Amino acid sequence: MVPLSWYLIFAAALFSIGLFGVLSRRNAVAILLGVELMLNSVNINLAAFWRYGDVSQMAGQVFAIIVFAVAAAEVAVGLALVISVYRRRNTVVADEINMMKW
Amino acid sequence: MSPWIYIGLFFIVGLIIPVGAIGFAWFLGPRKSNPIKRTTYECGIETVGDSWVQFKAQYYIFALVFLVFDVETVFLFPWAVRLGQLGLFAVVEGIIFILILLAGLVYTWRKGMLEWA
Amino acid sequence: MSFWNDPLKIAADWLMGIFTGWGMPEIAAQILIGFLGVFLLVALLMVLDIFLVWVERKVVARFQDRLGPNRVGPWGLIQPFADIIKLIIKEDTTPGGADKVVYNIAPMLSMMSVLILWAVVPLAPKIIGVDLNIGALYIIAAGAIGTLAIIMAGWSSNNKFALIGAFRQVAVMVSFEIPMLTMLLIPTIFAGSMGFNAIIEAQDIWYVFLAPLAAVIFLIAAIAELGRAPFDMAEGESEIVAGFNIEYSGMKFGMFYAGELLHAFTFGGFMGILFFGGYRFFGLEQVSAFLAVAVIVFKAFIGYWIIMWVKYTLMRIRIDHMLAFNWKFLTPLAFTLLMVTALMNALLAGTSPWIYTSGMFLSNVALGWIALEVARRYSRRERARVEGVVTTSRSTLVG
Amino acid sequence: MTGEQIIFLLTALFTLGSGVMVVTSRNLIHAALWLVSALFGVAVTYALLDAAFLAVVQVVVYIGAIAILFIFAVMLTRKDMRDQGPQMNTNWWFGALLSVLVFGGLFFLLQGWSGLSRTASPIPPGFDSISELGNALISPDAYVLPFEVASVLLVAALIGAVYVAFNPRSGDTRK
Numbered sequence: 001m002v003p004l005s006w007y008l009i010f011a012a013a014l015f016s017i018g019l020f021g022v023l024s025r026r027n028a029v030a031i032l033l034g035v036e037l038m039l040n041s042v043n044i045n046l047a048a049f050w051r052y053g054d055v056s057q058m059a060g061q062v063f064a065i066i067v068f069a070v071a072a073a074e075v076a077v078g079l080a081l082v083i084s085v086y087r088r089r090n091t092v093v094a095d096e097i098n099m100m101k102w
Numbered sequence: 103m104s105p106w107i108y109i110g111l112f113f114i115v116g117l118i119i120p121v122g123a124i125g126f127a128w129f130l131g132p133r134k135s136n137p138i139k140r141t142t143y144e145c146g147i148e149t150v151g152d153s154w155v156q157f158k159a160q161y162y163i164f165a166l167v168f169l170v171f172d173v174e175t176v177f178l179f180p181w182a183v184r185l186g187q188l189g190l191f192a193v194v195e196g197i198i199f200i201l202i203l204l205a206g207l208v209y210t211w212r213k214g215m216l217e218w219a
Numbered sequence: 220m221s222f223w224n225d226p227l228k229i230a231a232d233w234l235m236g237i238f239t240g241w242g243m244p245e246i247a248a249q250i251l252i253g254f255l256g257v258f259l260l261v262a263l264l265m266v267l268d269i270f271l272v273w274v275e276r277k278v279v280a281r282f283q284d285r286l287g288p289n290r291v292g293p294w295g296l297i298q299p300f301a302d303i304i305k306l307i308i309k310e311d312t313t314p315g316g317a318d319k320v321v322y323n324i325a326p327m328l329s330m331m332s333v334l335i336l337w338a339v340v341p342l343a344p345k346i347i348g349v350d351l352n353i354g355a356l357y358i359i360a361a362g363a364i365g366t367l368a369i370i371m372a373g374w375s376s377n378n379k380f381a382l383i384g385a386f387r388q389v390a391v392m393v394s395f396e397i398p399m400l401t402m403l404l405i406p407t408i409f410a411g412s413m414g415f416n417a418i419i420e421a422q423d424i425w426y427v428f429l430a431p432l433a434a435v436i437f438l439i440a441a442i443a444e445l446g447r448a449p450f451d452m453a454e455g456e457s458e459i460v461a462g463f464n465i466e467y468s469g470m471k472f473g474m475f476y477a478g479e480l481l482h483a484f485t486f487g488g489f490m491g492i493l494f495f496g497g498y499r500f501f502g503l504e505q506v507s508a509f510l511a512v513a514v515i516v517f518k519a520f521i522g523y524w525i526i527m528w529v530k531y532t533l534m535r536i537r538i539d540h541m542l543a544f545n546w547k548f549l550t551p552l553a554f555t556l557l558m559v560t561a562l563m564n565a566l567l568a569g570t571s572p573w574i575y576t577s578g579m580f581l582s583n584v585a586l587g588w589i590a591l592e593v594a595r596r597y598s599r600r601e602r603a604r605v606e607g608v609v610t611t612s613r614s615t616l617v618g
Numbered sequence: 619m620t621g622e623q624i625i626f627l628l629t630a631l632f633t634l635g636s637g638v639m640v641v642t643s644r645n646l647i648h649a650a651l652w653l654v655s656a657l658f659g660v661a662v663t664y665a666l667l668d669a670a671f672l673a674v675v676q677v678v679v680y681i682g683a684i685a686i687l688f689i690f691a692v693m694l695t696r697k698d699m700r701d702q703g704p705q706m707n708t709n710w711w712f713g714a715l716l717s718v719l720v721f722g723g724l725f726f727l728l729q730g731w732s733g734l735s736r737t738a739s740p741i742p743p744g745f746d747s748i749s750e751l752g753n754a755l756i757s758p759d760a761y762v763l764p765f766e767v768a769s770v771l772l773v774a775a776l777i778g779a780v781y782v783a784f785n786p787r788s789g790d791t792r793k
Contacts, residue, residue, distance in 0.1 A: 363682025
């Protein structure tokens with residue numbers, strides 16, 4: 001049987017990889033890819049706590065499903081923003097998207 | 103034994119068979135490549151420009167609407183499984199859920215986003 | 220429990236005895252037996268697939284008043300094997316500039332996405348790969364992998380036609396996935412389970428009588444999902460030739476082709492399972508498991524034949540019409556049907572089966588009629604508007 | 619080491635390797651495809667956790683919809699698709715350092731928690747997690763409000779995304 005710690009450490013590692021992607025990629029779409037990894041690692045934790053806690057308490061799975069919805073909404077709006085910026089500024093590099101700066 | 107092992111076996115066998123077939127054909131088939139053979143097929147005309155052309159934004163719109171509907175419809179599956187036991191209240195909840203969803207579709211429609219041209 | 224009722228268990232027990240006799244641990248023997256069973260099923264499917272090539276060619280020939288393959292072997296039965304030999308010894312070209320890894324993975328994924336569907340298909344009361352409680356969603360999940368394979372093939376070929384074809388095909392497939400998902404909900408509501416075995420066991424009355432409109436919408440969505448005519452946007456001899464698989468040759472093309480045929484057959488089977496009682500046919504499935512398998516294969520062939528009939532009768536639809544049809548007609552109709560079914564299911568709960576069935580049937584027919592009437596009114600008005608525009612523009616020209 | 623542990627470790631390695639490829643691939647389509655394989659690994663993890671519904675939904679939603687949307691978005695912003703320049707920004711080392719620190723911190727925190735070596739009790743026979751999920755999602759004293767709010771959220775996202783990406787002032791060719 002796999003102990004709970006393995007799942008948690010796995011999720012933490014995935015979260016860190018996603019965080020690295022978010023912090024270091026230049027392309028805005030790639031940043032969103034990193035955010036997806038982070039959301040997934042959170043979901044692994046939720047599912048693991050559901051399984052290792054009281055199975056009849058469905059909170060873990062319900063929250064995981066809500067996270068799916070949030071991820072879908074995030075991708076929809078995030079990519080729409082990227083496309084909108086691309087149409088106006090012809091770039092998807094996050095450093096160059098600085099209209100709000102001054 | 104967990105049923106997921108069978109699913110995993112199906113995935114493995116489902117990969118082995120095409121890999122085997124393609125590998126077998128690769129093993130038996132001739133391999134005499136030349137630059138003409140490796141050109142891009144466009145009915146005999148020389149390719150102009152990059153093949154990664156810019157796409158109509160409409161494809162993205164349909165994918166977007168699909169994404170939202172897909173996630174919501176998937177949510178309805180646990181609802182549908184329990185519907186028989188839960189009576190009218192659950193039905194009303196589901197109908198509200200679907201109506202909110204359809205409101206989004208109507209908005210997209212009215213904005214003219216579902217038009218192709 | 221005799222061999223005729225549960226042959227798989229008998230065979231598995233027998234093999235188990237042999238393997239453990241060799242000193243194999245029980246769990247390893249179990250996995251090995253599972254592997255052998257899966258491999259046998261998939262191998263049978265591939266043989267069936269080869270046979271389907273012949274069926275398809277014969278049937279299309281009859282639809283077009285031709286004879287079809289009739290030279291190689293009796294009734295041309297050996298023809299598909301000749302085709303396969305040709306595919307095997309053909310050169311496998313890769314276009315320059317293609318993304319080699321993605322290009323080679325795509326056909327394998329495409330075939331795999333079809334083969335894994337059979338993990339949840341119940342062939343007889345006891346013969347089912349996995350009786351998961353999520354069978355209905357599993358179909359969609361496998362379809363998602365197929366969609367991905369198409370987009371990979373189109374992108375990696377480094378060809379404009381391939382990429383355009385892939386985009387069109389994916390747009391159509393994902394759009395029609397919504398009505399399909401919705402229609403999967405309706406048998407789920409009736410049976411109270413997403414597992415296919417449970418859905419079949421609950422069908423004392425075939426669901427096609429409870430929800431004829433759902434069956435029709437499911438069929439339309441399935442045909443679009445398969446990418447077959449009249450929804451074959453991926454191909455077009457006069458514009459993008461073969462679509463996403465244009466650069467593929469030899470066995471890799473064969474994988475796409477065989478995958479498409481088997482996919483169509485599989486969805487014929489799903490029609491049978493979801494709406495026509497699966498392996499059940501007037502108690503025949505109780506007699507022997509082999510008869511049950513025969514029943515479901517027969518139903519799958521009927522479904523496959525209907526899909527072919529549609530393909531070779533109707534003409535292609537333009538992509539904008541196709542997507543407009545889906546989003547402006549089919550999707551709202553599917554969700555309305557879902558709401559009506561859920562409501563009727565709650566209102567008619569506890570009544571006798573006859574009232575329940577006729578109530579469901581009548582509500583379906585009424586909804587279908589209303590939808591057609593609305594569509595007719597709308598298209599009449601639209602036609603009048605277009606003609607009006609033409610007239611006014613002409614009059615302005617004259618004026 | 620049991621079979622389940624071996625499968626878990628293989629899945630975790632596969633997922634983390636794919637994750638690393640997602641954040642380091644130069645080609646964005648490749649990054650999106652690596653994301654698909656990472657998400658598939660997560661789906662296998664759900665299957666290992668006996669969360670059948672989550673596993674299938676993961677494939678349907680992430681691979682079937684979100685990955686497709688990503689690929690479409692990359693195609694629409696194609697100028698940078700074969701960007702030969704650096705894909706990392708200038709202070710990527712800071713991001714790397716911070717990620718390692720976050721992982722180290724989480725690891726350290728987990729070490730101090732007593733429930734860490736807990737093992738799962740077997741699923742009780744007759745327990746159907748999908749029915750339970752259905753109950754939880756629609757019974758008024760459980761999660762019916764999040765269920766409805768999720769619908770509102772998604773519709774809001776749809777409307778917002780459609781408006782942001784394609785509003786008529788953005789120089790779109792549509793009228």
